[in-house]
Amino acid sequence: MYAYTVEPLYLESGHDLIAADFYKPINVKKPAVIVMAHGFAALRHFRLITFAQRFAQAGYAVVLFDYRHWGGSTGLPREMVSIQSQLDDWKSMVHYLASQKNINARKIILWGTSLSGGYVLTLASELKNIHAVIAQVPFVDGAETAKAYPLQFLPKALKLSSQDYMGAKVGMSPKTLPVVHPFSLCFLPTADSYEGYMSIVHPDYFWSGEVPARVFFNLIRFRPIQGVRNINIPVLLIAAKKDSLIPIESSRETATNIAPFVNYHEWNMSHFDIYHGQWLEKAISTQLEFLHQNIGVS
Template sequence: MSEDREKVRFLSGDAECVAWHYPGTNGACVIMTPGGGVTKEPGTDPFATRFHEAGFTVLALDYRHFGESGGRPRQVIRVKEQLADWQAAIDFAPTLPNVDPAKLAIWGFSLSGGHAVRLAARNPRLAAAIAQTPLADGRVAALKTMRHRKPLPMLRLLGRGLRDAVGSLLGKQPLLVPLAGEPDTVAFVTTPDGRDGDRALNPGNRYPEWQQTIAARTPLWFGFYRPGRAAPRVQCPLLILVCDQDQTAFAGPGVRTARRAPRGELVRMPGGHYEPFLDGHEQAAEAELSFLHRHLVPTR
């Protein structure tokens, strides 16, 4: 990770979001968010460092309810709030030193990769957007990942999710489940590549503060989230990077999203959901840097 970074804070709704600011030199800024249930350090550090070394300003934030950002209760994903947090970061970024408001890009992976499509559709002023192994179609993901769940744990997850949802209406604290686990456990993700998350994002327990849990109600809405449908409304260049053996978000919806975006670009690479953080990191980082340079700081 880069030592040349500082903590910054900005308001979103009724809470404060905390982000890392990496000062850049080329006038362009990449606003980054981590995947579902992931905090900014494990979820953005490897790519933020590469972008920063290439001269880009980076703003990498924690969503409300996670990491260092405010918001109660904790470990709860609220899509509308996450979109609002990222929007607040987009509005905040031009106030940073040496940032050209005409050279803003967004970057997200997994769930946030899906968010990136929706945010790009809402923000025609963005210069570019990157969605890495995005959750473009929750319905496809929910149906296909069921093959990696055993019946009894799946029923227990559903029951815990319903209790958590009812408890939230009564003001109770969230019932939590692990982000990932084996097919015979009660966990949010049980796919083979989904279980690579800790190895990919937290090697050697580099980020011990990362709480790898999520509110049990999350799977109840997951299958209804289909952000890829916003692709035709995205006016800026949109890079979709998919991994062909992705068994968590799946490549097909991402490919279709890239093809439906007016200025969509597609990069395909082998591997599972977290391959861009593993052996495929160099390939993914180079592809994304090439895209950012072409659309934010083109050479004359």
Template sequence: MAFEKSTLKIPSARAGWNLDAWQFLPAAVGASKPLAVVIMAHGFGADKTMGLAPYAEALAGIGYASIMFDYRRWGTSDGTPRSLLVVKDQLEDYRTVIKYARQQPQFDPQRVVVWGSSFSGAHAISLSADASVNAAAAVAQCPYTGTTPSLPMSTASMEIVASAILDIIKQALGLAPLYIPVVSDPGTVGALTTAGTKAGMQAIFSKETEYKNEVSASSLLEIGPYQPRAKAAQINCPLLIVLPDQDNLCLPQGAVEISKATSKCELVSLPCGHFGVYPGMSHHTDSIAAQLAFLMKHVPA
């Protein structure tokens, strides 16, 4: 799959903070017609080096451009404190990159696609329901929709809650955040501790960078109030949800609710767990095939 990859620095909404992005272009770019472009970002506690490039490469192979970026405070983008998740800021970063893409002459401003996986899948759903974004289509792979496993009462869960509260206090005082692991074994302190999650995340750890398995503890308080499935009736562009039906991290129920609430949503169910759709896993090829077929149907390259 021939493609051209370059690095971009896109000014974020916060003055002085740039978003670090990779741009993928099909190798054979015709001058007569601007390209459809897919805007992509990573999931919870990850960065753009972790398993996203194969999607962009597959898209380039059939004529789509893509821009893949790190949020503020994550990866190689600017911003402090590091490893802090703010849903409002992440959605704003998507809008910033979408606006940037629309200003580039090689891209068709009417054929901008929003793509996300896991927690960024939540953003793809939310932005598909935002009329001001005016996306041509959206793709959400194994998305967080607002349904998650209950946190069992244990010493570890009480320590997680205490860490989140202490982190809020520390940051309010101008001190460094209190960090906990992004992924950890079940029954231990961490943001994501469901069975198989640590191994799944480790499988997509990048060899390009040294991954810091940490997130500010108070970031967990951003998750519960964020309910993308509540916006299902407002979705105003074609939306594909690739749903691992054995997902124990982002529970399937919310995605099913979205598909029933709007005719705009196409649901493709795959017999695997959350990480089964990622590169090198059992149903990655199936997920890619569904995404390419969906895009060729609704936003032809």
């Protein structure tokens, strides 16, 4: 087990700054580096620190960052989710790390969860300087996820999304939609999503729980599954059999499309279980085994 330091890191992306934490294991000269960011509408402090700490203790450098508009990063309006902008934030971070001398720039690993799991799969199919990918409970097919959205709420959500999109064009204040809600219109309306999402929220950091509604359309159209056949690097994909947000059939099809480069696991858990207890420990141990087999610490 390695001791490690944690230093703040700020990086330009577009016209704004990304805030990150850089975990550096001591006594590893040029470690491989794992780039991490959270899923939909979440901060880096929402249960990801445990993963970063354990990876650093195992001898890997980690960069854990907030997207623009979120947490310690800059950008207005606050708490906006833009799929393209967030993908650009990942690319900015990878480009920066590729030029650094204190890490092994030939061993960059992308780590994503839920929506960011979809991001890292998308990036793995596009970027040439990625060594491996870890995607846990990844968002792989917005069209299939949308089928779980309650029909009585769908027209209202689409209308609000359209109004927010058009309003943004003329400088109006955002029309927002709750990320989760126990019984009303929201982004993640499945039965277990409210308690599940709230179980990862860190009360010490500001989080309004609402997001500009314009991203609703883009989430439906975001389909990482369509590009994963282009991936030719090692991928660890962990899926949840009882996931109410990502159909297990979509995860299985994604894994089939990545073969033979995928190490696929599906566990008898729900979407948010992987951040807690036995499932958290199982995820970390599985991910460390994957890292040791495909990257290693020298």
